Amino acid sequence: MNWASLTEFLAMGGRGAFVWGSYGITLLCVLLELWFLKQGRRQGLRALWRRQQIDVDEAAAMPASQERS
Amino acid sequence: MNLFHYASPQTFYPLAGRLVPVFAVLAALLAVAGLYLGFFVAPTDAQQGEVYRIIFIHVPAAWMSMFIYLVMAFWSAVGLIFNTRLSHMMTRALAPTGALFCFVALWTGALWGKPTWGTYWVWDARLTSQLLLQFLYFGYLALVHAIEDPRRADRAGAIIALVGAVNVPVIYFSVQWWNTLHQGASVSLTKAPSMASTMLLGMLLMALASWAYTIAVCLTRVRGIMLERERRTDWAMAEIARAGAATGAHA
Numbered sequence: 001m002n003w004a005s006l007t008e009f010l011a012m013g014g015r016g017a018f019v020w021g022s023y024g025i026t027l028l029c030v031l032l033e034l035w036f037l038k039q040g041r042r043q044g045l046r047a048l049w050r051r052q053q054i055d056v057d058e059a060a061a062m063p064a065s066q067e068r069s
Numbered sequence: 070m071n072l073f074h075y076a077s078p079q080t081f082y083p084l085a086g087r088l089v090p091v092f093a094v095l096a097a098l099l100a101v102a103g104l105y106l107g108f109f110v111a112p113t114d115a116q117q118g119e120v121y122r123i124i125f126i127h128v129p130a131a132w133m134s135m136f137i138y139l140v141m142a143f144w145s146a147v148g149l150i151f152n153t154r155l156s157h158m159m160t161r162a163l164a165p166t167g168a169l170f171c172f173v174a175l176w177t178g179a180l181w182g183k184p185t186w187g188t189y190w191v192w193d194a195r196l197t198s199q200l201l202l203q204f205l206y207f208g209y210l211a212l213v214h215a216i217e218d219p220r221r222a223d224r225a226g227a228i229i230a231l232v233g234a235v236n237v238p239v240i241y242f243s244v245q246w247w248n249t250l251h252q253g254a255s256v257s258l259t260k261a262p263s264m265a266s267t268m269l270l271g272m273l274l275m276a277l278a279s280w281a282y283t284i285a286v287c288l289t290r291v292r293g294i295m296l297e298r299e300r301r302t303d304w305a306m307a308e309i310a311r312a313g314a315a316t317g318a319h320a
Contacts, residue, residue, distance in 0.1 A: 002109060009108075013119035018184050022123045022177040026130070029169050030282070037289055042316055044293045048300055049313025 076155055078295045079304045085288040092288070096281035103274030111267040123181040124268070128255065129276040131174035133283060134202060135237045137167035141209075142234035145227035157223035158298065160230055161213060162291035166283050168206035175199060186250050194243035195251040198236055205233035219298060 003009040012019040107125035114121040141160045148156030178196065179189040190196065209229045216222035239246075244253045255264055255272075264272075299305040 002111075002113065012122070013113070015118065015120035015184050018120050018180045019122055022126060022180045025176050026126050026173050029173055033166065033169055033286065037286060041289065041293050044297060045309065045313050046316045048296060048309045049316065051300070052306060052309050052313065 076153060078155060078158075078299050079302070081155060082292055082295055082304070082308070085292050089285050089288050089292075092281045092285035096278050096285055099274050099278035099281060103271050103278055106267055106271035106274060111271050112265060114268075117185060120181065120184045121268075123177050124255075125271055125275045127174060127177040127181060128272055129279045130170045130177065131199070132276055133279045134167055134171035134174050134199075134206075135240055137163050137170065137283065138202060138205070138230070138237055139234060141167065141230045145230040148223065149227050149231075154298070155295075157227065158291050158294045159287070160223075160226060161294055162287045163283075164206060164209050164213075164226075165290070166286050168203065168210065170279070170283075171199070171203045171206055175203060182250075191250055193249040193251065194247040195240065195249050198240040198243050201236055202233075202240060205229065205236060209233070 010016055010020070103125060107122055111122070113119055141163050144156045144159040144163075147153060148160065175196075178199075182191075183189050209226055212229060213222040213226040216225055243249060244251050255269075296305055296308060300309060
């Protein structure tokens with residue numbers, strides 16, 4: 001074990017700002033990527049599903065309109 | 070078994086879906102183990118004190134940023150030669166994660182440089198070529214998003230990926246070819262590593278965690294791209310109907 005206390009751990013031998021600045025931004029980048037990935041997947045699926053529903057509706061409406069003409 | 074069996078989107082999509090949670094869990098476990106070793110087991114560095122602990126993200130991120138670019142170049146070459154759809158989708162799925170690791174390598178490098186070299190940034194060979202890699206990633210992403218037609222975007226992107234790959238060995242060997250502030254490779258295949266074994270193990274665990282993370286994220290991303298591109302095929306339509314309804318969308 002390298003650290004006698006939490007304060008010592010956070011201080012990182014006086015270089016805490018550099019160490020935690022590195023780890024903090026890295027964590028932030030990873031979380032942002034995961035969040036965007038999740039949002040992208042959800043929105044992409046939803047958009048594809050809507051487009052598909054429109055196609056299905058049009059296909060269903062097709063024979064009816066042909067009968068009328 | 071036919072090697073090309075999994076090269077078809079229809080079979081790759083469900084396979085990728087099963088692999089994602091495996092690699093996600095693996096990434097988390099490896100990262101926890103690597104960070105534990107890095108912070109609680111690895112000793113204080115005799116010269117640098119505690120600030121060297123940035124190495125546990127800096128080196129894996131830098132490796133990953135170079136490696137992902139090479140994989141993108143590989144898939145681009147495969148895509149251009151064999152005209153396989155999946156290859157270009159892989160290139161696209163990898164690019165954002167490669168850009169992320171490249172940024173992390175630059176950022177952590179700057180924060181490591183200040184206390185050890187006295188400066189956040191110098192225009193030397195290693196740092197400048199790594200910055201160029203960042204711009205190659207951004208250039209690739211901007212280009213493929215700017216071109217509407219996916220096939221043309223794929224081909225244009227593939228050319229950037231292939232041409233830019235020349236920069237990767239330049240980054241890697243820059244510390245040998247030129248005088249630079251950046252230290253030489255800590256780990257190489259030809260000589261014993263120049264660091265304590267617990268430091269090395271922690272770093273390797275973090276590198277493996279980065280690999281697993283990249284695989285999980287890129288497989289998820291490639292599945293989205295696949296579904297979008299294959300939306301007119303039967304399998305994709307069935308999947309959209311199944312998964313799309315689950316998002317709670319209303320037409």
